[in-house]
Amino acid sequence: MKTSWYKEPWAWLVFILPFSAVVAGIATLFIALDEPDPLVAGDYYKKGKAINMQVSKVKMAQKLGMRFELQMINNELVIKPTGIEKEFPVLNANFFHPTLAANDFYLALTPDGNGHFRHIFDEPVKGKWKLTLSSFENNWKIQQEVYLPQANFIELKPDPAQAN
Structure with missing residues (x-):
């Protein structure tokens, strides 16, 4: 059957x-x-041209001898210029989170009496960040990955390999 x-x-x-x-x-x-990936750029050609422009800003920072040191203890950020005589009225500091664009933030820092740039955060800032320092005129730039908080001062110097 x-x-x-x-x-x-x-x-x-x-x-x-x-x-x-x-x-x-x-x-x-x-x-x-x-849920599209926000890290993918549709205008990649324009971004590529902008990267070339950013590299020239990093090279300008090298030529001018820009160097800074960064420390962050107890939610207080301190950035101090080292090895340069120039005074800055404003220092632009952009913090980019590696994966969450909503966590990115910008600080316009002014110097205190010692020439150090300070900011006190209401909430702790922790983890890995891509920090970009630039002048108010935006004619030079230093970009570096930093891990926060930082008990010791770490050196921030221009590196063309980091310019992207």
Whole structure:
């Protein structure tokens, strides 16, 4: 006696496996379309040209001998110029989080009586950050990865390899 195909367990196993792969693929497609990656740039050519311009700003910082030291203890950020005689009315400090763009922030720092740039945060700032220092005129730039908090002063100096 012959049984119908739908009563056979092996037939269901053969149908279920490809069907589950199709369902998983459709679910993955919906997830990918619903949450696009914010780190991918659509205008990559313009960004590439901007990177070349940024490298020239880093080279200008090297030529001018720009060097700073950074320390952060008890939510107080201190950035002090080292080895340069020039005084800055304002120092731009941009902090970029490596993965969460919503955590990025900008500080316009003015010097205290000693020429040090200070800022006190309300909440702790921790982890890995890409820090960009630039002048008010934005004609030079120093970019470096830093880990916060920092008990000791760390040197911030221009490095063309970091300019992107």
